[in-house]
Amino acid sequence: MTASDELPARLPRPADGRPVVVVVGSGFGGLEFCKKFRGDAHVVLIDRQNHHLFQPLLYQVAMAGLSAPDVAAPIRSVLSRYRRVSTHMGEVRAVNLRARTVSVAGTEIEWDWLVLAVGGVTSYFGRDEWSAHAPGLKTLGDALRIRSHILTSYERAENEPDADERRRLMTIVVVGGGPTGVELAGAMSELAHRVFRKDFRLIDPSQSRVVLVEAAERILGAFTPKLSDSAKRQLQDLGVEVRLESRVLDVREDGVRIAGPLGVETIETRNVLWGAGVAGHPLLRSVVPGIQLDSAGKAVVLPDLSLPGHPRAFVIGDAALVESDGGPVPALAPAAIQMGRHVARLIERELSEETEPSARPRFTYADKGTMATIGRRRAIAMFGPIRASGFIAWLMWLFVHLMTLVGFRNRVAVFFEWTWQYVTYQRGARIITKPEVES
């Protein structure tokens, strides 16, 4: 259709002779690199999307609380005043570590330094066929699909003559007791029991079932056992059934089979949400020949975050498998941000030196604390020696997320939406943009 379907044109090297740093991915790590890098070089940021996505609030888009633009910021305007950075929207087709090139759409770009910040995807632990009935939550498209699916289920239930089918439509199973699963289960329970309460005539949404399924013996395993337990009780207060030590055996269109402490059980449902696994982005395997990946598809990197044998190519964020303080660095936004900053400093230093140094600093992860929200006035938080749960933790969660959200407009918009939700018990984005129901 356009020139982009033809053979790639090689982008000419910059006329000023300065080196080129190519960054792939505008998540937390890639964006932080672009903002913090001060070296004497051109930076080309490549992304499939035109926006940075604030993943920690994505579940609120899925649960009809926020609109898509609230949690996304257009990359071009975020980086408008960073004149050394140019943005290239397109899908990466190939990375050549030896020739130092990246192919994107119709263009081949030569790089001197490469930062792969491609993030992760939902993992079904080898059962990819489940994805059709159990959508994960990684992109804006995922969130809007889940939103439409859930809202449509209740619309169907309202007009469904068969009582069993009505029950299936009003049952939601969330797989995975990590932060995403807990947030989805809590927000879903509030949606069904509070927000929908007076809006239906024939069904009673307060009869909905929300079930959270976790394979381990406690939810939110990254927290202390006491906080996990508090989170479980807070979820139960909201009406969520928490099933621990329960493995998913099968996901079908009309139900989930799980094996728990009391045996095998089938939960009939039309709504399964997948908040369980994260794998490295498949782009690594498909476009970077010779890259070494672990079983979850994450790239094995050296302690300085560079790829073995390729000192000028780095992997950062959720796509990188690296240890710090004896344990793996968690797949969290603060870790990705710290990695972006680490690599920015490292490249800056080597650019300003005459010769390449032999010893590079290793990346160390500074754990500044972690939080998970459960619902209205409910959360848990852990900062160094400080432990909090309930209302205080929830206020901390609100504050931190509002302050770290990218873009002033988004902060004000989200603050307004949250205030409105808190006061009215309504959700501002109960809109089905693509009706799933054919009827």
Place this chain on the structure above:
Amino acid sequence: MTASDELPARLPRPADGRPVVVVVGSGFGGLEFCKKFRGDAHVVLIDRQNHHLFQPLLYQVAMAGLSAPDVAAPIRSVLSRYRRVSTHMGEVRAVNLRARTVSVAGTEIEWDWLVLAVGGVTSYFGRDEWSAHAPGLKTLGDALRIRSHILTSYERAENEPDADERRRLMTIVVVGGGPTGVELAGAMSELAHRVFRKDFRLIDPSQSRVVLVEAAERILGAFTPKLSDSAKRQLQDLGVEVRLESRVLDVREDGVRIAGPLGVETIETRNVLWGAGVAGHPLLRSVVPGIQLDSAGKAVVLPDLSLPGHPRAFVIGDAALVESDGGPVPALAPAAIQMGRHVARLIERELSEETEPSARPRFTYADKGTMATIGRRRAIAMFGPIRASGFIAWLMWLFVHLMTLVGFRNRVAVFFEWTWQYVTYQRGARIITKPEVES
């Protein structure tokens, strides 16, 4: 998949024996009926979507200024406290005027009164093949598609080596000089010349061309010639090329051919937006056997808005062809609202009377004035003897649209977005949700 694929189940008549009013469509007319109807009857509101759409601001969703939930309100929560109204989401499959039934998805509903408020669709004047390259603006899906298309064109242009193709990508042709076309052209020009200004590195968005094509000898024909002329000058101040007396001969993927006063011309472009014609919704033709339609697919109704021969079936809003004061009632929100109110009063009255009256009041349209916006601080307005243009008209436009927008949340959110846009020259919804670009 579900019971809805099977044979329709007939919904039982209400146990309390009260009559049933079925309303199809939750636009301005249908929603006004549901809110104002006070008769002793059940009201069933059927819509394919779960939301009311505030059409007058839809162009701002397309032009990345507002998010979808800002201009949409969930029908269930809007009508939550109207206990006599129940909502049925689904597509109408058949209307039987004689048997007085409506089939929707898997259900057949008996009605005693019927209000068809199905609205209109974009008309290509018999050249439906143009729709592939010239999207219209009627639904939220349309708006999001246009937004993604325009944003993607500029992303492509940034990386396009061919200068001709770059020019095509940065040329936008808007067909139709009615309110929608004028709003789109003005907002598009501001987007290209103001908002994008500093965000690209290789292209200069201020070199964009925005062309508005109108077949008549002036734009905004519903206004006085003087106001039309003012609107034209205001558009030109924004950098829009206005082509009057120009008919579209052909729309292709790479350009538009128009016949104007100076002959036939081809404008090469990858972006054609269609703001020209409105036709009655094709649902009327496909599901209401025997209905009488005009050439634009609008239903011919009696002066009381009922269908000839079917005194208990009404058509209101853009789908109805009716005269008032010697001219056709325009396809505008205030007209649809007035029709909804008229039919609500009429059915109420006949429900409370013992016998059906022979003489019904005819519908008369009260023209409260009309406005069109062109851009920042630019608009025209006409209220009775009052004529305004420029800043004053723009303030009136802002005020009226903010006040008539459905839902308190939406009013506050839109007010914030407008203030932010006014101060920063940014747009809050520059998000491509579904990348069109495969590359």
